Amino acid sequence: MPDRAGGKAGAGEVFAVFLKLGLTSFGGPIAHLGYFRDELVTRRRWLSDAAYADLVALCQFLPGPASSQAGFALGLMRAGWRGALAAFAAFTLPSALILLVFAMTAAAIAGPVGTGALAGLKIVAVAIVAQAVWGMARTLCPDRARAAIALGAVVLLAFVPGAWGMVGAIALGALAGLVLGPGAGGAVGGPVAMPVSRRAALAALGAFVALLVLLPLVAGFSPVLALVDSFYRAGALVFGGGHVVLPLLQAELVGPGHVSQEAFLAGYGAAQAVPGPLFTFAAYLGAVQGQGPGGVLGAALALAAIFLPGFLILTGVLPFWDRFRAMARAQSLMRGANAAVVGILGAALYAPVFTGAIGDMRDFALALACFLALMLWRAPPWAVVILAASGGAGLALIG
Structure with missing residues (x-):
């Protein structure tokens, strides 16, 4: 799922990226998913558009907070379980x-x-x-x-x-x-x-x-x-x-x-x-x-x-x-x-x-x-x- 150009990262980088999103993402879950795409797909190339769309579909299918679930999964994908927790906390x-x-x-x-x-x-x-x-x-x-x-x-x-x-x-x-x-x-x-x-x-x-x-x-x-x-x-x-x-x-x-x-x-x-x-x-x-x-x-x-x-x-x-x-x-x-x-x-x-x-x-x-x-x-x-x-x-x- 990760874009090869994006590589892997540590939990510290994940925390910094999601802290920025946590401070600036207004407008509800649909808007949050748009912020995520702009930051992580377009700017940082952590994953492809197709993979991101598939992840969003999964999070919207399940019970729970879709944008937070997407952030948790993106942190997991990027830096393992510590990355998932860092994304959630930030x-x-x-x-x-x-x-x-x-x-x-x-x-x-x-x-x-x-x-x-x-x-x-x-x-x-x-x-x-x-x-x-x-x-x-x-x-x-x-x-x-x-x-x-x-x-x-x-x-x-x-x-x-x-x-x-x-x-x-x-x-x-x-x-x-x-x-x-x-x-x-x-x-x-x-x-x-x-x-x-x-x-x-x-x-x-x-x-x-x-x-x-x-x-x-x-x-x-x-x-x-x-x-x-x-x-x-x-x-x-x-x-x-x-x-x-x-x-x-x-x-x-x-x-x-x-x-x-x-x-x-x-x-x-x-x-x-x-x-x-x-x-x-x-x-x-x-x-x-x-x-x-x-x-x-x-x-x-x-x-x-x-x-x-x-x-x-x-x-x-x-x-x-x-x-x-x-x-x-x-x-x-x-x-x-x-x-x-x-x-x-x-x-x-x-x-x-x-x-x-x-x-x-x-x-x-x-x-x-x-x-x-x-x-x-x-x-x-x-x-x-x-x-x-x-x-x-x-x-x-x-x-």
Whole structure:
């Protein structure tokens, strides 16, 4: 898979390259993948365009944070396991540290300007999630059959809210994908060749499944285990992009009362203003939640737990991907599951995002302005977050 012109490198070089990306990559996972291609394929020639396209296809096929999984795999390809860890740490830490600082200081914000700015961060979440729903629906639900799967997921969640409803929606969506039509099959791009043995891959898959099954059984014995269980399950069930983690984490943390809805939405809005993966929202939640240690330790545990399942399943699939991706039935399953994900995110757009942020027509007008700034004027998300925080402060001042 590596381009011969690129050669091999050490973990230090991988860390430096991904630290630059972690400090400058705004705009969500699709934008991150574009930054990766420009830096690593075009400029540094670490691999070919065909190999990169194939790696991206794999990461988008699997549950987990696609851009972080791609970075992990690129570090693995370039400098082995130390390179994989270096890529993850460098790409993740900048935004995680910023959100940790926000978590530790948000409670001290007082007065109309501070509380209004926090309200603005909740309002901007409406616009950002609406943009994500619209974009994903156009890509993942382009026909009547997949639109029906998405609608079915919304209906299911209306009667079975929470994490189990989401799991059921994804499972039923995958089955519906099989029934409604087979995939085209066939391989695309270049081969994925990674330094992962089949034995290591099977061990990673076993660990992924074992943790998913065992953590809920032992979560009641310790607040730390309960914290790890919540974030691990959310990370294991995310299909279709980082925004999908919103309803999963809301079900795990806000529903049981470990995080208030106000704090949850304020942190989600703040997460839009920082570079790097959206999954670093977990650092904020781990610091403010009430079921575990909280603070720095809670942030570290939450961050490790939410990223771990995506990296385990990626490691487990790498040696088998070339054969599996050519199976039409596998493609059908994923098309149905991805359509269900659109419905899950659409349900989250209503509750908790809209219901928790919009109190009157002025709030709605600010949310609409943010949405138009994102969709029509192509403003970067961090600029829209600043607009929303300023607008929220302004609304609080005028009463």
